[in-house]
Amino acid sequence: MKSRHHLPHYRIAVVGSCAVGSYYGARLAEYGRDVHFLIRSGLEQVKRFGIRIKSRQGNVFVPKVHCHASTTDIGPVDLVLIALKSTDNSALETLIPPLLKPGTMLLTLQNGLGNEEYLAERFGPERVLGGLCFVCLNRETPGLVHHLSQGHVILGEFSGYPLPRTLEVQWEFKRCGVPCTVSASLGEARWRKLAWNVPFNGLPILSGGKDVARILADEDLAYLARRILDEVIGAARALGHAIPTSFADTLIQRTREMGPYRPSSLLDFESGRAVEIESIWGEPYRRAFNAGAECGRMEMLYHQIRHLTGERVHLN
């Protein structure tokens, strides 16, 4: 059992305990990792009842959870999993500092573009890793997450190529049953994910709430999804990411396998919560525009969604 002595014993903080934070935090806690959750709503409930994940891949129940109302209570850690909504990023300015010590890694599991940059500017680029979560989740109540499908994470370093610590974090996830791979280019990985998010988080909002299966079943929306997907891949290529154009087929195929999935942005939109407009549509559109890439479809999506969410706030 010699190899166990080489396992890292990370002290881990989870900031943002919506679906993604609760899910990956619980997966690590289930395997005995020292995981500390910052919980801003439902703290008492999670303290008393723990975290449950309903999943066809096997339910998870973590009865005893380290819950905290502030990051000062958590104190310095080795690894921070950031799963806050990107619309709440400004809160990180005060949430993160109490968690820092030399070498603390900030791993953002947030959606879209701009989150690594936000952390790097404030806490130093050398601390920042990015993780892309390919997972269909819905948080039903604090402490109860419905895991619908997938679950793997792609990790990368914000500053460049993978480091030894990147592989250590990867294995920490893998040893806890979370499929995890390391990407040599976090930027490329982010754009590969955006290629899906831009059309399949966007069109459900614009189409009055259609799930991805209904998007693919509608002649016009399926055509637009494919054309938007191609445009995002084209923008990524213009930005230097070598994503093959055939990747669009792969994504469409994977989407077919998701069934009637309702993306988190749609649920946010419908329930009046903030929608991650800038990280999913705004920042990718601006980067495509600045690179001189074709971006008319992304522009339409971005401004239409901005308009619609503005209207919605207006109505509430």
Add this chain to the structure above:
Amino acid sequence: MKSRHHLPHYRIAVVGSCAVGSYYGARLAEYGRDVHFLIRSGLEQVKRFGIRIKSRQGNVFVPKVHCHASTTDIGPVDLVLIALKSTDNSALETLIPPLLKPGTMLLTLQNGLGNEEYLAERFGPERVLGGLCFVCLNRETPGLVHHLSQGHVILGEFSGYPLPRTLEVQWEFKRCGVPCTVSASLGEARWRKLAWNVPFNGLPILSGGKDVARILADEDLAYLARRILDEVIGAARALGHAIPTSFADTLIQRTREMGPYRPSSLLDFESGRAVEIESIWGEPYRRAFNAGAECGRMEMLYHQIRHLTGERVHLN
């Protein structure tokens, strides 16, 4: 008064008695022209009460109107004004032949692209003229049209440069108080009009019914309107029409002067009538696409409007 002997004495048929047909037909009839209206709904009402135009530029009342239930009743004419909705074009195959004699001119006042081609294929290109109506109208009941603003017509020959007859038709309009100019390029004139129609007929439908003033008052929609307008002008230029890019500013300025105008496509959409999707969005998009011009925004509009109108029919 010698010049009066040179006036053409056209026998005129108006096919399609919605707002545009009623308005221009009544303008010509008001000045004593021999105008015959094909009226498919409200025939008895128009026969009894005539046609009224409510207008801040002066009301028009034509008490005695030549109304007909079929074009066979009208018989051959010199000039046919076609104001049918382009979605009903298939009806022209049977409506037009009874009106034809050698030299009969077919002047389509319909919106968008593809209508001249439709007539030219069936009745010969040498008969076909196109007219662009810059006019804000709403038909309230059969025989009652509300004229909101503008009114001028741009005429052109489908087959090429203006002919003597083009100028004769122009003067026939002008003598009846209708501002009318002749364009050396009907294609360019059509694209100039589309530059307005594509965004300002489209965005009101996609935004849940906003009039053009509210489109311009919304930061996101105003930006999109401008970007779509630029894209349509870019497509027109790629197709060889020398429209200056500054034309976009002119159109935005004119739109500001329209006030809270609700375009006819929006009224059609909201009341469950057919929307001229193909002539306003489909055909321009396809021509832009085939010319290799940027057309992502037109593509989004076209397919989103197709989707929405499909949904609407589904709900009815």
